[in-house]
Amino acid sequence: MKIVIQRVSGASVIIDGIIFSAIEKGLLILLGIEDADTEEDIRWLSQKITQLRIFDDESGVMNRCVKDVxxxxxxxSQFTLHASTKKGNRPSYIKASKPDVAIPLYEKMIRQLEQDLGQKIQTGVFGADMKVQLVNDGPVTIIIDSKNKE
Structure with a gap:
């Protein structure tokens, strides 16, 4: 699994011109799933997301996690995170999981994040044409690949 985490002061998902979900202060997480991903990747990434210290403390040092604030x-969900651009100018998405594999893992990630965060999270709609709006705070943007955890 690959994720892009963006610290935001606000973010929303718009589908068919209507705000589907929105948050204020927190994290926007773009998630790419490939066939080799497992529930272990979900658990590891969820812990990383909820415990990553990228929010400022009272001294202005990034020392607090999303739960702390x-x-x-x-x-x-964003399958394009698994784009291969090695050949030519048209990306290949062959490594991205098809919906029959990706949807159950996406849904497990939602449940794991809710468990680790201790509250309901907001989501997009898997496979939908979404407009994602955000105000990146910092800017702070971090890319994590669960295959590089060691």
Whole structure:
């Protein structure tokens, strides 16, 4: 699994011109799933997301996690994170899981994040044409691949 985490002061998902979900202070997480991903990847990434210290403390040092600041999470599936651009100019998405594999893992990630955060999270709609709006705070953007955890 690959994720892009963005610390935000606000983010939303718009589908068909209507706000589907929105958060204020927290993290926008873009999630890419491939066939080799497992529930272990979900558990590891969820812990990483909820415990990553990228919010400022009273001294202005990034020393607090999303839980410490009572932040929210917005999780959006994004198969394009697994794009291969080695050949030519048209990306290949062959490594991205098809919906029959990706949807159950996406749903497990939602449940795991809710368990680890201790509250409901906001999401997009898997496979939908979504417009994602955000105000990146910092800017702070971090990319994590669960295959590089060691």
């Amino acid at each position: 009572n932040g929210a999470l917005l999780l959006v």
